[in-house]
Amino acid sequence: MSALARAVVAADPLGATGVRAAAERAVLDHVACAALCDADPAARDQASHLLAWARAEGEPVAGRPVLGTDARLAPSRAALVGGFRAHLLDLDDTHEDVRGHPSASLVPTLIALADDAAPLPDVLAAHAVGLEAMARLGRALGPAHYAAGFHPTATAGAVGAAAAGAHLLRLDEGTTARALSLAASRSAGVRAQFGTPAKPLHAGMAAQAGVEAVQWALAGIGAADDAVAGSVGLLASHGVEADVREALTSGFGQTWAIAAPGLWMKRSPFCSAAMGLVEAAAELADELDGTVDERAARIVGVRVRMRPGADAALVHRAPRTGEEARFSAEALVALALLGVPRDLAHLGAEPLDPRARALAGRVVREHVSAGTRGTPSAPGPDPRTGRAVRDMWSGVDVELADGRVLAAQVDRPAGSPQRPLPDxxxxxxxxxxxxEERAAALVALLAGPDATVGALTALAVAGAP
Amino acid sequence: MSALARAVVAADPLGATGVRAAAERAVLDHVACAALCDADPAARDQASHLLAWARAEGEPVAGRPVLGTDARLAPSRAALVGGFRAHLLDLDDTHEDVRGHPSASLVPTLIALADDAAPLPDVLAAHAVGLEAMARLGRALGPAHYAAGFHPTATAGAVGAAAAGAHLLRLDEGTTARALSLAASRSAGVRAQFGTPAKPLHAGMAAQAGVEAVQWALAGIGAADDAVAGSVGLLASHGVEADVREALTSGFGQTWAIAAPGLWMKRSPFCSAAMGLVEAAAELADELDGTVDERAARIVGVRVRMRPGADAALVHRAPRTGEEARFSAEALVALALLGVPRDLAHLGAEPLDPRARALAGRVVREHVSAGTRGTPSAPGPDPRTGRAVRDMWSGVDVELADGRVLAAQVDRPAGSPQRPLPDxxxxxxxxxxxxEERAAALVALLAGPDATVGALTALAVAGAP
Structure with missing residues (x-):
């Protein structure tokens, strides 16, 4: 039997410091992201395409709600569409151990597998357990997994979603092991999709895989005891470099990734890898007053700096649209320096502001290694976990027409676990x-002791009071 | 736009020598495998579990048949269950470029996506195109892909199934490219599942992925132009060793993998990696007369020999059941030497014959490199394609109590493309x-010019006349 399955079954996270509050915040943020996706015309179109496809499949026997919509779909379809919606704007939470977006697959999986009568705290506990499995798998797979082209939101996501679902339904060890095993055989998704709607679809695919793995295991489909860490399993095929199997289970339950280091949360719909750069550029922008045109005229050149590989997700160097700009260091920094908001109105399907496009063309990326002059030393281990913190240091230098050079750096951006998004x-x-009213009701519901899943979804679907 | 998408759209295989006949044989064999799976109690149980799950999902709007059953399911579900059934007994075709089972995912994808009125020759053409894409992806991924733990039936299978479906529906280049791209993000499945029902489920997952990728592309879901061969795409993440992108498309349409080298086909439900060993052992058994007990008493030791890695799929060295024995060189050779048939009655869920178990414990595996004394020289290139033929040489030596040593070797087993299963x-x-009657009608239908998909499925579902 797999050690990970045993750990998932035995896990009891809600008693640990900070876990419950972190899970409440994660679910609240997820519900917001699922609803906000309709605010962007292109995202709304994509979500409606997938929903129309799912509805064309058939009439579900026991449909589950899709947050942000009035649809009820078969559970695996509800999970697929729900995960897609939540990640469509890239406005949802991320975790640095996963190197991806956990709640976008975890919450739809749990809503899809739960009964309306299920206690909401069970969902919060299962979210923490699923995230823990996802984070540990992310650490075991290591940075080479991402470097090779895998998208951990999709790969670690499938197994984490299955772990969450198995814990929610209190599956026994054998059934949990088969669910994790079947999810390991669905661990797929490539970074080539970044900057396209297939990237958020990966979150939906992971949620679908999680639901199907749990349901197939419950249906009695046989599978290997351990297709994650066992011979010729997931770590072997997807690990790329030397794997560290013990990272999957050693000390499981002693710390919780959802609380330490904790989730990154966003206010703006762009890739979290750019959060520090944008914050640094926004600081400099405060020193540059004037209109957008005046600022554009005054800036001669821009240099952005980060650790090697820290900008791997920022795939667009010369984006044409706001959507592409969500994954562009150049465009996001240009928008910030010009004083243009990085909101949906400016990061949607419309062409990127031509002044920002022009300035983006003058932005140069530079990779600096730890300890280089002008950068902070490599961060020490996280005091709560003893593990190394991923270095998210970012720097921006701006050369002005008057000869001045402005410089700013951000070690940990606002929204990162070390500077969390305030409540x-x-x-x-x-x-x-x-x-306002539904948001307040949702906050109260999540914090309460007796709420059910049905009460949550009643507030979180389209047309709710 | 991806070169593979262009090749899939432009492909016109039925005019090429041997393609049509090979596709007819592949579909005939597939229909037989899908029906035979109910002959084995354990397989029947697993298939019924998955079918019951799919039926519990809901009532399909436009259901498609599942071959061998009376069910109609939503297309992606029909593909999933159909693929699972076809590969459940490991009695279905394989291809050495794929290093896996192509028809088990291709045919269910095509049946699921076709209209009943679609011409059957379109299905045969699409099968050849899908197999070509799958074989080329298998060659591009190379042997290291399999060695790392990936199961190509599932990985190359997903993309090949999408290529087949795109060709069948005559999608344009852009839609085909998005279908292939979305399938690349579903390319998953690990060899840890060998010897469990999750292995055949991989064929179903690939078929499901193929159907969903095509349907999502048609629904307008965006995706990268080339997530297969493009930067941080499938070849990068799953290729493990240096990839050969040109193998994907160079000369596409000049030769057809379905005809050259062609498919392996089986009469017995065990892994094709053991076909040569079993044939060699069966030859020796002809020299050993007597009852099973007499033979068991007379055999002192057995040595089986093959190229390094040629037995990677034969994961069970001391199988307890007939099911496990399907993936055991030791047990299959022991059964053959003892004169026990390798049929469903002996390779099912029941415990393995104890005499075969005992003899299996005395079988030793030896790996020999090309050119070693007692082995044939490495085979030259296939004269039809100019490509290297995978070396499937197998040898068996038996030491008898009377001091004699019997030896046999098989260079290319019966059922391999070089010694094809006779019509x-x-x-x-x-x-x-x-x-007899339905089989004859099916053969006539496949060879005829005017048949439809509906005519095929009417003959191939449960309860057909």
Whole structure:
């Protein structure tokens, strides 16, 4: 039997410090993202295409709701569409151990597999367990997994989603092991999709895989005891470099990745790899007053700096649209320096502002190694976990027409676990998505002891009061 | 736009020598395998579990048939269950470029995506195109892909199934490219599942992925132009060793993998990697007369020999059941030497014959490199394609109590493309599965010019006349 299955079955996270509050925030943020996706015309179109396809498949016997919509679909379809919606704007949470987006697959999996009568705290616990499995798989797969072209939101996501679902339904060890095993055989998704709707679809695919793996295991489909860490299993095929199997289970339950280091959360719909660069550029922009045209005229050149590989997800160097700009260091920094908001109105399907496009063409990327002059030393281990913190240091230098050079650096961006998004900002995001009243009701529901899944979904679907 | 998509759209295989006949044989064999799976109690149980799950999902709007059953399911579900059934007994065709089972994912994908009124020759052409894409992807991924732990039936299978479906529906280049791209993000499945029902489920997953990729592309879901051969795409993440992108498309349409080298076809439900060993052992058994007990008493030791890696799929060295024995060089050779048939009655869920188990414990595996004394020299290139033929040489030595040593070797087993399963044997397999009359009607239908998909499925579902 797989050690990971045993750990998932035995896990009891809600008693640990910070776990419950972190899970409440994650679910609140997820509901907001699922609703906000309709605010962007291109995202709304894509979501409606997938929903129309799912509806054309058939009439579900026991349909589950899709957050942000009025649809009820068969559970695996509800998970697919729900995961897609939540990640469509890249406005949803990320985790640095996963190197991807956990809640976008975890929450739709749990909503799809739960009964309406299931206690909401069970969902919060299962979210923490699924994230823990996903984070540990991410660490075991290591940076070479990402470097090779895998998209961990999809790969670690499938197994993490299955772990969450297995824990929610309190499957026994054998059934949990088969669910994890079947999910390991669905661990797929390539980074070639970054900057296209197939990237958020990966979150939906992971959620679908999680639901199907759990349901197939429950249906009695046989599978290997351990297709994750066992011989010729997932770590062997997807690990690329030397794997560290013990990272999967050693000390499982002693710390919780959802609380330490914790999730990154966003206010703006662009890739988290650019959050530090944008914050640094925004700081400099405060020193540059004037109109967009005046700023554009005054800036001669821009240099952005980060650790080697830290910008791997920022695949667009000369984006044509706002959508592509979400994955562009050059365009996002240009927008920030010019004082243009990085919101949906400016990062949608429309062509990118031509002044930002022009300035983006003058942005140069530079990779600097730890300890280089002008950069902070490599960060020490996280004091709560003893593990190394991924270095997210970012620097921006701007050369002006008057000869001045402005420089700013951000070690840990706002929204990162070390500078978490304040509750007030998270609630404002939820209120923007759901309206003040529903957002407040959702916050109260998540914090309460007795709420059910049905009460959550009643507030989180389209047309809710 | 991806070169593979262009090649898939432009492909016109039925005019090439041997393609049509090979595709007819492949579909005939597939229908037989899908029906035969119910002959084995354990396989029947697993297939019924998955079918019950799919039926519990909902009532399909436009259901497609599942061959061998009376079910109609939503297309992606029909493909999933159909692929699972066809590969459940490991009695279905394989291809050495794929290093896996192509028809088990291709045919269910095509049946699921076709209209009943679609011409059957279109299905045959699409099968050849899908197999070509799958074979080329298998060659591009190379042997290291398999060695790392990937299961090509599932990985190359997903993309090949999408290529077949795109060709059948005559999608344009852009839609075909997105279908292939979306399938690349579903390329998953690990060899850890060998010897369990999750292995045949991989064929179903690939068929499901193929159907969903085509349907999502048609629904307008965006994806990267080339997530197969493009940067940080499938070849990068799954290729493990240096990839050969040109193998994907160079000369596409000049030769057809379905005809040259062609498919392996089986009469017995065990892994094709053991076909040569079993044939060699069966030759020796002809020199050993007597009862099973007498033979068991007379054999002192057995040595089986093959190229390094040629037995990677034979994962069970001491199998307990007939099912496990399907993936055991030791048990299969022991059964052959003892004169026990390698049929479903002896390779099912029941415990393995104890005399075969005991003899299997005395079988030693030896790996020999090309050119070693007692082995044939490495085979030259296939004269039809100019490409290297995978070396399937097998040898068996038996030491007897009377001091004699018997030795046999098989260079290319019966059922391999170089010694193809005769039409008479293939028809006997179909007749065993479907009865004489339906088998004959199916053969006539496949060879005719005007048949439709509906006519095929009417003959191939459960309860057909």
């Amino acid at each position: 007030t900002a998270l609630r404002a995001k939820a209120a923007e998505a759901l309206g | 008479t044997a293939l028809r006997a397999k179909a007749a065993e599965a479907l009865g």
